[in-house]
Amino acid sequence: MDTGSHLLFGTTLTGLAMLHPEVSADPVLFQAMLTATMVGSQAPDFDTLARVRGYSTYIRVHRGVTHSLPALFVWPLVLALPIAWTFGVWAHVGLLLAWIFAAVGFHVLLDWFNAYGVQCFRPFTRKWQHLDVLSIFDPFLFALHAGGVLWWIASGTNPGLLFVAVYAVTAGYIAVRAAHHLRxxxxxxxxxxxxxxxxxxxxxxxxxxxxxxxxxxxxxxGHVRGKHVEVKDIYVKEAFDSIVEASKSTDGVRAFLQFAQRIHVSCSAGQDGYVVKWRDVRFWYNHQLPFGVDVMLDRDMKVTGYSFGWKKKAWAPPFV
Structure with missing residues (x-):
């Protein structure tokens, strides 16, 4: 999900952790727990730093090894020890480990439920997993958890039971959304x-x-609006010819093919050569396919350049 939601869920996990009497009674341990759950909730997305090496590297790395099964256990070890040292709470390092594990696991679980996908079963498989149940930002979950935090601040009381209720509603809501998706x-x-x-x-x-x-x-x-199903566009699959095959030599196309699942390719000729467009149809919006790679080739089918990424404004749908 989005960064803001992950950070919010890290905060509410701290509220849930206050069910432990030692967390609610010790201000220093509380601060350590808040740091642990907030950083743990964001930790799998530290792979966004790969963006500095280019979009192709980012696509290969994002939601990959940092969201894998081994990472669920590595992140708590990496984070709990320096946090325990910083706050001087070595006696409670096991508690920090457990709640960072919960924060990391909840992050990966939520990413699994949206449409972008996550390689959460590595190293057993590199297949992208996505349940297509939640959007990248879910207004209901954000409002629910934000409301819990505001109630906590306003009341000034131990929020443990409050967030038991919040997380129970969260689990129920996701289950209802999953059932609705199947229907x-x-x-x-x-x-x-x-x-x-x-x-x-x-x-x-x-x-x-x-x-x-x-x-x-x-x-x-197409769209589903209530019970109404409507087809909006049809994209015919084109046969791969020598021009399309030549475009596969680019790093951008290789990275795209590792991630994309509904692949549509089109080729057009111009005065200077050819343009091959690779698109992932999963992310269509408003009669357009905004995510993919454009590869430019000359008349001799030699690659002269390519562009990779989203052909849309950052604030425009789809939000994945």
Whole structure:
């Protein structure tokens, strides 16, 4: 999910940790716990530093090894020891380890539930996992946890039981969204006549979803509004020719192919050569495919350059 939500959930995990009498009674341990859960909630996304080495490196690294099964155990060790040393709470280092593990695990779990995906089962598989249940920012979860923090500040009381309720509602909400997602997928399958792979992704609105259907020959994209299913665009799959194959030599295309799942390729000719456009149809929006790689080649099919990333404004959908 987004950075702000992860930091907020780190704060509410501290409130939950105050069920331990020693955390609620010791201001120094409380500060150490707050630091531990907030940093732990953000730690898997430290891989965004790879952006300085270019977008291709970022795509290869982001939500990969830092979100893997071994990372669930490495992050607590990396973070708990310096935090215990900084605050002088060595006697409670085990408690810090446990709550950092919870913070990291909750981060990875939430990322698994959205549409971008995460390689959370590495090293057993590098396959991208995504449950397509939650958007990158969920207004309900943010409001729920922010409301809990405001109540905590206003009341000044031990928030342990309050956040037991908050996390119980969180679990129930995610379960309801998951069940709703299954119903929407079934509805789209029932109303459309295509044989293929169906993927339905959430939006900010509870009853608005968008889908991609991949068949042998085409991609169909569309919306679900309540019970209404509508196909918006059709993208015909084009055969890979020698020009498309030549574009695979670029680092950007190699990184794209490691991540993308619904791949559409198009090739156009110009006065100076060719442009090959690789797109991931999962992230369509408003009749456009904004995520992918554009590779420029000359008439001899030699790569002259490429651009990789989002062809949209930072504040424009889709938010993944």
């Amino acid at each position: 929407v997928v079934a509805r789209v399958r029932h109303q459309l006549p295509y044989e293929g792979i169906y993927q339905v992704a959430p939006g900010f609105h509870w009853f608005r979803w968008q889908f991609v259907v991949e068949t042998e020959d085409c991609f169909y994209t």
